[in-house]
Amino acid sequence: MACSEVTDGRVIYLDNAATSWPKPGEVCTGMVGFQTGIGANPGRSGHRLSVEAGRVLYQARERVATLFNVDDPLRVIFTLNATDALNIAMRGLLRPGDHVITSSLEHNSVMRPLRRLEKKGVGVTVVPHGGEGLLDPGDIRNAITGETKMIVVNHASNVTGTLAPLAEIGTVAREHGLLLLVDAAQTGGSFPIDIIADSIDLLAFTGHKSMMGPQGTGGLAIGNGVDLDTFVPLKTGGTGSRSESEEHPDFLPDKYESGTPNTIGIAGLGEGVRFVLEEGVEKIRAHEMSLAAKLVEGLGTTPGVTLYGPGDIDRRVATVSFNIDGIMPSEVGYMLDEHYGIMCRVGLHCAPAAHRAIGTFPEGTVRLSIGYFNTADDIEQAIEAVNDIAKEA
Amino acid sequence: MISRRKHKKEPETDLCVILFHSTSEAIRAESVTKKSGLQVKLRPIPRHLSSDCGICLTFVPSDRAKVEEALRARNVDYDRIDRLE
Known part of the structure; x- marks a missing residue:
């Protein structure tokens, strides 16, 4: 269905807010x-x-x-x-x-x-x-x-x-x-x-x-x-x-x-x-938001994790920012990529005003953003990885 | 998909031609008229009608009212309609 030829191990792409991948x-x-x-x-x-x-x-x-x-x-x-x-x-x-x-x-x-x-x-x-x-x-x-x-x-x-x-x-x-x-x-x-x-x-x-x-x-x-x-x-x-x-x-x-x-x-x-x-846009949204709800729930119950953005799933899109106590977002992003094959974006996301507003300036946040080609398995692995990192922090 | 015909001059027929301000308008007009079931064809603008290097839309004169109506219904703008004889 989607075109991708990444052969370097299994990659979980959760950076769709930067650009969607793979493409149809x-x-x-x-x-x-x-x-x-x-x-x-x-x-x-x-x-x-x-x-x-x-x-x-x-x-x-x-x-x-x-x-x-x-x-x-x-x-x-x-x-x-x-x-x-x-x-x-x-x-x-x-x-x-x-x-x-x-x-x-x-x-x-x-x-x-x-x-x-x-x-x-x-x-x-x-x-x-x-x-x-x-x-x-x-x-x-x-x-x-x-x-x-x-x-x-x-x-x-x-x-x-x-x-x-x-x-x-x-x-x-x-x-x-x-x-x-x-x-x-x-x-x-x-x-x-x-x-x-x-x-x-x-x-x-x-x-x-x-x-x-x-x-x-x-x-x-x-x-x-x-x-x-x-x-x-x-x-x-x-x-x-x-x-x-x-x-x-x-x-x-x-x-x-x-x-x-x-x-x-x-x-x-x-x-x-x-x-x-x-x-259909409705079907795409429903799929992405079912995964987002799972992610918000999973990260929200992880000790040491602070979630940003609305708790009400109807008031948000499938982009989820968080931080882990005692560890810099850049370090979390590095570990997600290096040890778990999870692609995310960390830092200020080109929006310094937004980070000042939520109190995460200048370090920023870790951002996982879901796309239509993500699966429930991707989200489960991401939650597990964040859990592991938070435990070690 | 693309036919490679030798130079064979098509028989000259009496046609109506619509000139547009832009290629985008011409292609929109083609799309709108074809969706209305009308037979139209895009072709380069004959030099004697305009110095512009764009394209125009041709159709048989008996369809003129239907073509004009289809374009009006979708607010498709055009420059003018001429006769190509």
């Missing part, structure tokens, strides 16, 4: 099929291979649009990753004098562009959250000023796995006429997202996590309520369209996609999203 077999065959059977530059020529390459891109757009309920597939812009998409959205829409509200659980992909915009005169308010990483929509409402233009939040934290109360935040955004930009890096493909029902104006997603595509893919879904006239592209250049003009085109997707795209990657992403749609 179709992702690999789709990429090889594109390179061997099509290979041309989409939108640059009129010959059949170029048109076929264009169809590969379009099919991927259509599937992403289906996944997130985007009305028009051409409102799905492909980017390098979620960071790229977040930069396009924030730097393209926020101007000096504008105010933006975000949360203390954000990844650097949101925080760094905002801090840079802050130096250029954009007001930034970082709303704190409760103990388990839960965000109070009332705090967002209270932070709104006359200049507020946008709310930026992640759908789920890559540190604590906490889900944001998107529906309530969406209501606040609608009531005040604010743009809602959601970083769905940790949820796209493994949690239902409907940009219309959830009142999302801009959805930044990554292709290489739960959407099962290869690295180097991601995108931005742009809702119908976003005024494109005031949404400036970060890059301009060749698009294959309007070649006679030296002015950059103002229509989608070309306005925000310059240069030859990562067509081979998007061919893989298209197959990844097809896999997700065929399996």
Whole structure:
């Protein structure tokens, strides 16, 4: 079913929040099929291979649009990753004098562009959250000023796995006429997202996590309520369209996609999203969360282990951060890899603000993140390994 | 999958051609019209219609109303429809 050729002993991969692995077999065959059977530059020529390459891109757009309920597939812009998409959205829409509200659980992909915009005169308010990483929509409402233009939040934290109360935040955004930009890096493909029902104006997603595509893919879904006239592209250049003009085109997707795209990657992403749609997001979530519940229970009852994030399984994704008393996260990660063949991520996970908020800065946490191809056996072995390490600590 | 025909000029028929702002629009229009069961074909834009290096969508003139309706129903934008004779 999945394509992997790791022969170096048995590896238990629990780093799916960094990138999912393995990928569905179709992702690999789709990429090889594109390179061997099509290979041309989409939108640059009129010959059949170029048109076929264009169809590969379009099919991927259509599937992403289906996944997130985007009305028009051409409102799905492909980017390098979620960071790229977040930069396009924030730097393209926020101007000096504008105010933006975000949360203390954000990844650097949101925080760094905002801090840079802050130096250029954009007001930034970082709303704190409760103990388990839960965000109070009332705090967002209270932070709104006359200049507020946008709310930026992640759908789920890559540190604590906490889900944001998107529906309530969406209501606040609608009531005040604010743009809602959601970083769905940790949820796209493994949690239902409907940009219309959830009142999302801009959805930044990554292709290489739960959407099962290869690295180097991601995108931005742009809702119908976003005024494109005031949404400036970060890059301009060749698009294959309007070649006679030296002015950059103002229509989608070309306005925000310059240069030859990562067509081979998007061919893989298209197959990844097809896999997700065929399996069903609900089924994927149910499988991941049944394993997460097992992991949370197992680690939660291990003496010397501190768990972070919500105890309520319905308020989180399948990413679980913890620490073992008296032993550094980096050392735990080394032992998990070296002695148990368990791949995890340790440290700050590119989200220092989130670690300050949960009191784990600067050492960070050990993070085990579950994917669709993990099994109950993987989780049992992980719990056993953490138990062993905690006993020796 | 790809046929390798020798240069054989297809018989010139009376066709309608839709010009688009971008290849993405043209491919979306192809997808939308084909899903409506219409016979359409993407081809390079004839030089005399536009200096753009893109592609256009052709169909028989008797399908014009159905093609326009299919595109309107899905809000597919296009530049214009011409006659290719």
